Amino acid sequence: MNYKGKQELKDKGFQRQTTSTVLMIRPLNFGYNEQTALTNAFQVAPEPQGAKTIQEKALQEFDDFVEGLKKSGMEVITFNDTPSPYTPDSIFPNNWITFHEDGRIVLYPMEAHNRRLERKTQIISALESEYGFEISEIIDLSYFEKQDKYLEGTGSMILDRQNKIVYACLSTRTSPEVLELFCAHLGYTSICFQAFDQNDVPIYHTNVLMAVGEKIAIACLESISNEKEKENLLNSLLATGKTIVEISLKQMLNFAGNMLELKTTTGKPLLVMSKQGYESLTVDQINKIEAQATIFYADISHIEKYGGGSARCMMAEIFNPRKGS
Numbered sequence: 001m002n003y004k005g006k007q008e009l010k011d012k013g014f015q016r017q018t019t020s021t022v023l024m025i026r027p028l029n030f031g032y033n034e035q036t037a038l039t040n041a042f043q044v045a046p047e048p049q050g051a052k053t054i055q056e057k058a059l060q061e062f063d064d065f066v067e068g069l070k071k072s073g074m075e076v077i078t079f080n081d082t083p084s085p086y087t088p089d090s091i092f093p094n095n096w097i098t099f100h101e102d103g104r105i106v107l108y109p110m111e112a113h114n115r116r117l118e119r120k121t122q123i124i125s126a127l128e129s130e131y132g133f134e135i136s137e138i139i140d141l142s143y144f145e146k147q148d149k150y151l152e153g154t155g156s157m158i159l160d161r162q163n164k165i166v167y168a169c170l171s172t173r174t175s176p177e178v179l180e181l182f183c184a185h186l187g188y189t190s191i192c193f194q195a196f197d198q199n200d201v202p203i204y205h206t207n208v209l210m211a212v213g214e215k216i217a218i219a220c221l222e223s224i225s226n227e228k229e230k231e232n233l234l235n236s237l238l239a240t241g242k243t244i245v246e247i248s249l250k251q252m253l254n255f256a257g258n259m260l261e262l263k264t265t266t267g268k269p270l271l272v273m274s275k276q277g278y279e280s281l282t283v284d285q286i287n288k289i290e291a292q293a294t295i296f297y298a299d300i301s302h303i304e305k306y307g308g309g310s311a312r313c314m315m316a317e318i319f320n321p322r323k324g325s
Contacts, residue, residue, distance in 0.1 A: 015100075015101050015161040015162055015164070015319075016101060016161065016162070016263075016319065017160070017161050017162045017212075017213060017214045017261070018213065018214060018261050018262055018263040018269065018317075019262065019263060019317045019318060019319050020073070020074055020075055020262060020263050020264055020265045021074075021075040021076075021077065021317070021318040022069070022074060022075070022076055022077070022262065022315040022316060022317055022318065023077050023078075023079070023093055023097075023099075023123075023127070023315070023316040023317075023318055024062075024066060024076055024077070024078050024079075024091075024093065024314055024315060024316075025078070025079055025080075025081055025090045025091055025092075025093050025118075026059070026062060026063075026066075026078050026079065026080045026081060026091075027055065027058055027059055027062060027081050027090060027091045028055075028080065028081035028082065028083060028090075029055065029081065029083070029086055029087065029088050029090075030054065030055050030058040030059070030088055030089075030090075030091055030303070030306075030307065054302060054306050057302040058091065058302050058303050058306070058307075061298070061299060061300045061301070061302055061303055062091065062300075062303070062314075064298060064299070065298040065300055065311070065314070066078060068296065068298050069272070069296070072264060072270055072294075072296050073264030073265050073266055073268065073270070074262060074264060074265070074270070075265060077127070077131060077318070079123050079126070085114075085117040086114060086117075087114060087115070087117050087118050088114065088307075089112070089114075089115055089118070089307060089309075090118050091303060091307065091309075091313075091314055092155075092307065092309045092313040092314060093118065093314075093315075093316040094153050094154045094155060094207075094312065094313055094314070094315060094316045095108065095110065095115065095118075095152040095153040095154075095155045095156075095313070096108050096110060096115070096116075096118050096119045096152075096153055097119070097124075097153060097316055098153055098154060098159075098316070099133075099316065099317065099318045099319045099320050100186065100319055100320065101161070101319040101320070101321070102136065103134045103135060103136030103137070103320050103321060104135075104136055104137045104138070104139060104186075104320075105124065105135055105137070105138045105139070105320070106138075106139045106140075106141065106153075106182065106185070106186070107119055107138060107139070107140045107141060107142050108141055108142065108150075108151050108152055108153045108156075109141055109142050109143070109144040109145040109149060109150045109151060109152075109175075109178060110142075110145065110150060110152055111150045111152070111172060111173045116142070116145060119142065124138070127318070127320075131322075132322045132323045132324070133318065133320040133321070133322055133323075134320055134321050134322065134323055135320060139185050141178055141181065141182065144175065144177075144178050149175035149177055149178050150172070150173050150174065150175055150178065151173075151174060151175055151178035151179055151182060152173045152174070152205065153316075154207060154312075154316075154317075155173070155205035155206070155207050155309075155313060156168055156169075156171075156173055156174040156179070156205060156206055156207075157174075157179070157182070157206060158206050158207060158210055158211065158212050159188070159212070160212050160240060161319075162214070162240075163240045164186075164187055164188045164189065165188060165189055165190075165191060165236060165240070166179065166182070166183060166188045166189070166190045166191070167190075167191050167193075167206060167210060167212065167233065167236075168190055168191070168192050168193075168206055169192075169193060169194065169195045169203055169205070169206040169209060170192055170193070170194055171194075171202050171203065171204055171205070172202075172204075173204055173205065174205075174206065176192065179192070191232055191233060191236050192229075193224050193226065193229035193230070193232070193233055194224070194225075194226060194229065195209055195220070195223040195224050196223060196225060197223065197249060197252075197253070198249050198250075198253075203223060205309075205313075207257070207258055207312050207313065208252060208255065208257050208258050208309075208310075209223050209252050209257045210257055211257060211258070211259040211260060211261070211312065212237075212242065212261075213242075213261030213269065213271065213292070213293065214261065214269060214292075215241065215242065215243055215292045216242060216243045216244075216245065216261070216271070216288075216289065216292040216293065217237045217242040217243070217244050217245070218245050218247060218256070218257055218259055218289075219233070219237070219244060219245075219246060219247070219257070220246070220247050220248065220249060220251070220252040220257050221233070221234070221246055222246075222248055222249050222252075223249060223252065243288065243291075243292060245285050245288050245289060247280075247281075247285070250280070251277075251280045251281065254276050254277055254279075254280035255273070255274050255276055255277040255280075255304055255310035255311070256273070256277040256278075256280045256281055257277075258273070258274070258277060258309070258310035258311060258312040258313065259271055259272060259273040259277065259311065259312055260272050260273075260311065260312040260315055260317070261293055262315075262317070268294060269292065269293035269294065270293060270294050270295075270296050271289055271292075271293040271294070271295050271296070272296050272297070272298075272311050272312070272315070273295065273296070273297050273310070273311050273312075274297060274298060274299070274300050274301075274304060274310045274311045275297050275298060275299040275300070275301070276299075276300075276301055276304060276310075277297065277310060277311070278295065278297040297311075298311065300314070
């Protein structure tokens with residue numbers, strides 16, 4: 001997928017950290033993805049006869065989640081998944097695309113072969129033609145798949161857009177080389193580290209262990225065993241003025257790190273998470289979060305169990321300006 005820029009791109013300076021518009025993909029073939037299960041310890045294999053039930057429950061959870069976001073003041077743009085090609089993880093669009101305030105879009109190299117099929121030009125075209133978003137350039141990094149090097153969007157990267165910092169947990173799905181190229185294109189600096197779960201298994205995506213909003217950061221520091229890497233992460237979060245809410249490994253396994261701060265159409269901060277993630281938090285943690293943002297949570301337990309991803313993974317934030325704005 002090649003797309004040349006329509007205009008000279010310039011750094012606009014200040015970037016918003018949060019947006020009121022998200023892209024979500026309504027699932028058609030949601031289910032346990034054997035291709036991703038090798039590196040995603042959060043996935044649970046279902047009984048063989050349960051595929052139809054899993055899809056039905058995931059669809060209901062998705063629809064309820066979208067309805068709740070809309071009622072909370074969010075603009076949610078949804079596209080229906082297609083019967084073909086078969087994409088059981090299409091419900092997690094944040095891994096294959098990111099949107100940026102200067103009008104650029106970035107497409108990413110994906111480790112699982114069936115996840116590469118999620119990159120669809122029709123979605124990008126519709127966002128431009130039907131929804132009026134400006135797309136000044138598409139930076140397509142998917143060619144790295146031929147080199148077995150991957151960078152799975154805002155699964156691999158936590159973007160501090162205001163300060164142009166990328167936080168990245170290195171894994172088979174997060175290549176330092178591709179990350180470096182992303183930073184060169186977008187003008188970011190990176191802070192990298194390695195993280196492991198309670199069984200010393202590498203954590204597959206950064207966005208299950210941390211989140212960064214305008215004034216708050218959620219982080220599972222316990223997962224980072226290298227003290228220097230942990231110190232670098234902490235120092236950066238503190239230097240950029242973030243209130244840090246530290247979560248435990250157990251809370252991380254309940255998707256307490258997989259949150260996303262959005263801003264309602266009336267300008268109010270909204271921290272979105274799953275019911276499971278919310279219920280794992282302590283009263284003190286909730287109070288700390290609510291001092292900075294309103295909490296919104298949804299029951300997406302089947303999506304979490306069989307997909308191995310949670311609320312943040314289901315939303316790709318759109319920052320591109322609209323034509324005429």
